[in-house]
Amino acid sequence: MDLLLTIFLLLSFAAWLWLLRVLKPNRKSANFPPGPNPLPIIGNILELGEKPHQSLAKLSKIYGPLMRLKLGTMTTVVVSSPEIARIVLQKYGQVFSSRHRVDAIRALDHHKHSVVWLPVDNHWRKLRKLCKENMFSVQRLDRSQGLRREKLRSLRDYVTECSVNGDAVNIGRVAFTTSLNLMSATLFSMEFAALGSAGSSEEFREIVLGIMTLIGKPNLADYLPLLRLVDPHGIFRRTRFISRRSIRCGTDTTSSTVEWAMTELLRNPEKMWKARNELRNVVGQNEEIQESDITRLPYLRAVVKETFRLHPAAPLLVPHKAEEDVEINGYIVPRNAQVLVNVWAMGRDSSVWAKHDVFMPERFLETETDVHGQHFELLPFGGGRRICVGLPLAYRMVHLMLATLISSFDWKLEEGLKPEEVDMDERFGLTLQKAIPLKAVPTQL
Secondary structure, eight states: OHHHHHHHHHHHHHHHHHHHHHHSOOOTTOOOOOOOOOBTTTBTGGGTOSOHHHHHHHHHHHHOSEEEEEETTEEEEEEOSHHHHHIIIIITTTTTOEEOOOHHHHHHTHHHHOTTTSOSSHHHHHHHHHHHHHTSSHHHHHHTHHHHHHHHHHHHHHHHHHHHHTOOEEHHHHHHHHHHHHHHHHHHSSOOOOTTOHHHHHHHHHHHHHHHHHHHSOOHHHHSGGGGGTOTTOHHHHHHHHHHTSOOOOOOOHHHHHHHHHHHHHHOHHHHHHHHHHHHHHTOTTOOOOGGGGGGOHHHHHHHHHHHHHSOSSTTOSOEEOSSOEEETTEEEOTTOEEEEOHHHHHTOTTTSTTTTSOOGGGGGSOOOOSSSSSTTOOTTOOGGGSOTTHHHHHHHHHHHHHHHHHSEEEEEGGGOOGGGOOOOEEOSSSOEESSOOEEEEEEO
């Protein structure tokens, strides 16, 4: 029955589109960005594939850094270069500051309450100001350092126990639990989950990853509005079901970054040695890292930046929306177009980065490139007016967790796996996760 209704709606929708094309005059003067020819009704949806960030990166090699696709009825413009990203996020930041809100977000009501998805209005400004001044300001974060130190000690104790027992550590799971507790300690002065307790912690992690995958997954109902009546992929229903089992808190992407960083360091043991040696020289052997130490650890910061470059947590950022027609480099980005910034493609652009496919933290020792939205070749937290409000906390957490994992422990891959054999496949969603979890055995030094 659902299939017949879907077919009927598609045929009706096709007829409606045909009438619009016949009755509506063409905008001959409009010079839209180049892009692949769309199919009837569905447009270029099939070209997204299972990993849209990679598919769009390949298409940008053909059609350029400002590219247009038709996803159902929705015009989508993809940005794939730092120069165009600067124009979109900085020069025309006000025009592109709205969000395109996918169906899964509506299922969670985030379009009404979340600072990430709200339109830029007075409510959004007040909420963002509250977050910046009362949650993520330097003064507030400095005052709560002691709480985060406790959680890092718990992480260190857990890894020590695994070392004694010869147990492998699931890096993604441990990083998720620790980042959750670091965030909850900072914001609520409480712990949400216990390390080593696979039950509630792992269940909550799967809930969060499930939601982020559904939000980021291409959904016909987003591009063909009539299909929202039947929810063809079941994304709206599944998102609402999953969200009932979870608490309403911001999803933390730091665990993904830590897992990817550890993956790259295990694949490049000499880089891990350099990072550990720096920690010992600056912080001291077996000493706890302090948040004030981060500025004195250039190689550790370079490792994190290189991880952001190759494995951005949000590969397409959060979708933007054009509030009016804008001309960029001679092309018109039309009003209501969805705008995606492919930071994954920008991080692997051979015209920007030498040896673009090689993990090489040393490149950041020779440049002042930072991750705070001023250098558009590296935008892990976005840029412009909608830059991630939680950046100050996330930045500290990534460095603290990574330093804790490598300062006092050597690591080897589980079951004698060789570094070059590590699976690097990705799991696409709003955040980019490692498809196969990283598991490694620690040895205390």
